[in-house]
Amino acid sequence: MSKSIHDSEAFAFTSGRYGDRPVFVLTRRWTGDKIGVTLYELSPEEVAQAHRERFTGRHSSASLTLHDLSAAIVGGDSPADIQDRATTQDWTDWKALKVTTLKRMRNRTAINCLVRPILDQNGYDSKQVCTGGEGSLALPESVGVKLSVAFRAMKPIQRQDRLRTVAEGVSEMSLGECYYWHAKMRSPTTPNGATALRTLLSNHID
Numbered sequence: 541m542s543k544s545i546h547d548s549e550a551f552a553f554t555s556g557r558y559g560d561r562p563v564f565v566l567t568r569r570w571t572g573d574k575i576g577v578t579l580y581e582l583s584p585e586e587v588a589q590a591h592r593e594r595f596t597g598r599h600s601s602a603s604l605t606l607h608d609l610s611a612a613i614v615g616g617d618s619p620a621d622i623q624d625r626a627t628t629q630d631w632t633d634w635k636a637l638k639v640t641t642l643k644r645m646r647n648r649t650a651i652n653c654l655v656r657p658i659l660d661q662n663g664y665d666s667k668q669v670c671t672g673g674e675g676s677l678a679l680p681e682s683v684g685v686k687l688s689v690a691f692r693a694m695k696p697i698q699r700q701d702r703l704r705t706v707a708e709g710v711s712e713m714s715l716g717e718c719y720y721w722h723a724k725m726r727s728p729t730t731p732n733g734a735t736a737l738r739t740l741l742s743n744h745i746d
Contacts, residue, residue: 580636650703
């Protein structure tokens with residue numbers, strides 16, 4: 541992707557809204573005989589409820605699903621249970637807002653072209669959510685934002701070539717660009733943010 545104003549130092553984030561606290565969870569689960577990867581965004585319950593109400597109020601046909609942390613995380617009641625390092629962070633009254641689940645072809649393409657490369661580049665053990673059975677991985681905002689942008693953009697795509705192009709395009713985006721698109725996709729006033737990004741990244745494919 542070409543360099544834009546969103547590559548400026550204004551977007552050189554070193555920590556997220558909640559410091560170094562992980563605010564995304566990536567979970568791999570079996571549903572029946574199918575495997576899928578689900579991305580959750582974590583926030584205090586008041587914040588999560590307010591975002592869901594704002595979004596649903598503007599788009600009655602859409603819904604954002606809130607979950608208890610224990611329902612979003614395999615093998616623990618909070619990110620503290622699945623983090624590699626000891627932590628004293630308090631997760632009381634936090635909720636998990638489901639971003640989306642990718643299954644079948646979308647799951648395979650996301651894992652191969654996006655999830656595994658991003659996790660490996662950032663020093664995470666990708667095996668926890670890329671191979672084998674079920675598992676969850678707690679992720680910082682900078683990693684989760686990039687996955688969130690890609691998952692939302694990939695969700696409705698049917699064609700393998702478009703899926704791969706979008707996944708690779710987001711993987712190559714700067715952190716600033718990811719925050720820009722993440723904000724657009726999460727805003728109730730810009731419901732077509734994901735569509736705009738899909739068009740930008742894959743419109744050249746016949």
